[in-house]
Amino acid sequence: MSEQGPELEIVHLLRKVTAEFALRQAEFAARNGMHPTDVRALVCLLDAEREGSGVTAGRLGAELGLNSAGTTSLIDRLERLGHLTRTRDERDRRRVLLRVTPQAVELGWAAFGPAIGSAVALLREFDAAEVAAVRRFLGGFLAAVSEEGGGAGATGGAGATGGAGAGR
Incomplete structure (x- = not known):
């Protein structure tokens, strides 16, 4: 792998991380x-x-690449499981917004919290310039993948952002 250079080693390592996270x-x-x-x-x-x-059903469906029926089915399933609620938008009562429940956040933290905690601890060992470099690389790579896949890479690779509850 070293004959490919350090740049490709990092790209391959990122691929391994995203594949492992997707498996989890x-x-x-x-x-x-x-x-x-x-x-x-x-x-x-x-x-x-x-x-x-706020996120409406239409926005969620678009971000996930689902049609209206698939989006409705997904929302109904998550609501039945107690992971999502629908609430009226306070500014526009015609809009219904979707929100993750505290139960789902707790479930996600139980599963993904240790890995997120390890990542945060590791990043705290970096100086500000190193953190900026990591942020710039990941942001640039996300943009490249998103552009190539017509946006599918941004949501399809959600493992980079964490699991359910990872965004706390």
């Missing part, structure tokens, strides 16, 4: 009666919450 997400989904797309949906909702934006 699939195992988490199966253990908790969910489909892997359900976990991606929860991650999308948590990301939006962190950004301070």
Whole structure:
């Protein structure tokens, strides 16, 4: 691998990390009666919450690449499992916003918290310039993957953002 250079070694290492994280997400989904797309949906909702934006069914479906029927089925399933709630938008009562429940956040932290904690601890060993370099690389790589896949890489690779509850 070293004859490929350190750049490709890092790209391959990132691929291994994302594949391993995707496997852990699939195992988490199966253990908790969910489909892997359900976990991606929860991650999308948590990301939006962190950004301070509300998510409608239409936006969630678009981010996941689902049609209306598939989105409704996913939302109904997550609501039945107690992982999601629908609430009226306070600013526009016609809009219904989706939110992850505290129960789902706790479930996600129980599964993914140790890995997230290890990553945070590791990053705390880096100086500000190293953290900036990691952020720049991951942001640039995400943009490249998202552009190449027509946006599918951004949501399909949600393992980079964590599992259900990872966005706390």
